[in-house]
Amino acid sequence: MNGRSDGAFGARVSIDGVQKRYDGAEGPVQALDDVSFDVSDGEFVCIVGSSGCGKTTLFRIIAGLESATEGDVLLNGTRVDGPTPDTGVVFQEYHLFPWRTVRGNVGFGLENSDGDAERRRRVGELVDLVGLDGFGDSxxxxxxxxxxxxxxxxxxxxxxxxxxxxDEPFGAVDAQTREMLQRELLDIWTETGKTVLFVTHDVEEALKLADRIVVLSKSPGHIREVLDVDLERPRSRSDPEFGAHYERVLDLIRE
Structure with a gap:
């Protein structure tokens, strides 16, 4: 199913006909086939699917870390041809600089663009935003x-x-911490108004977070369906409507 909406022209992110082929030992391998959907400004969209459906490959293409064989990724109408400061990327592995403090890590991308006073202000604001006030020198x-x-x-x-x-940003933490980080991410999203595209294998996590869910199927990776999650936040697995959405997404992945 094509995820393109009527408001595609004004989309913050547009994935248009993306395909990805690799050269395998026995010939070309089609990892993604004609993936198209849009993400509106300020929207929270999750991508889910079983292992091998191409979630991470699609993530890398959107991030500009890998090229599509065919198709385009547009951010604010501009084609993504490589990593760009217009996209902030968070991986499952933290990739922090061990020799830098919390403040030093947070401010790394600002070192060549801001004055010292403005950089300190921005870093302090972000450290507080993510709940690490008091840990800046750790x-x-x-x-x-x-x-x-x-x-x-x-x-x-x-x-x-x-x-x-x-990309699976909470996959390496325990279940209790994961739930806490999900709540905090929603708070950050609400406060900043950022457009978020979030890859996860966890259907429950996607349903707790997303405005819409893009369900990928494999062999090759393609969009099975794009679902609206029309539930009030905060969301609970005990809610019958939540359970109905959960079973629907699982059915799509199994199909």
């Missing part, structure tokens, strides 16, 4: 997994990107 080795991921989110937000692109 090093990554002294932080829990959840705290490290908060630093990674703050660093991605530091340059005020148009798109926050996240």
């Amino acid at each position: 090093y990554p080795k002294d932080l829990s997994g959840g705290m490290k991921q908060r630093v990674a989110i703050a660093r991605a937000l530091a340059v005020d990107p148009d798109l926050l692109l996240m």
Whole structure:
């Protein structure tokens, strides 16, 4: 199913006919086939699907870390040909600089663009936004997994990107920390108004977070359906409507 909406012309992000082929030992392998959908300004969209459906490949193409074989990714109407400061990227692995403090990590992307006073103000604002006030002088080795991921989110937000692109960002933390980070991410999204594209294998996580869910199927990776999640936040698995959405997404993935 094509996820393109009537408001595609004004989309913050547009994925248009993206295909990806690799050269395999036994010939070309089609990883993605004709993937098209849009993400509106300020929208929170999750991409879900089973292992091998091409979620991470699509993420890397949208982030400009990999090229599509065919098709385009447009951000604010401009073709994405490589990494851009207009996109803040958060991975499952934290990728923090161990020799830098929390403030040093958060402010890394600002070092060549802001004066010292403005950089300190911006970093302090972000450290507070992600709930790490009082830990600015701490090093990554002294932080829990959840705290490290908060630093990674703050660093991605530091340059005020148009798109926050996240690949399984809470996959490496325990269930309790994961739920806490989900709530905090929604708070950050509400406060900043950022456009968020979030890749996850966890259907429950997608339903708790997303305005819409893009369901990918594999062999090759393609859009099975794009679902609106018309539930009030905060959302609970105990809600019958939540359960109905959950079963629908699972059915689509299994099909």
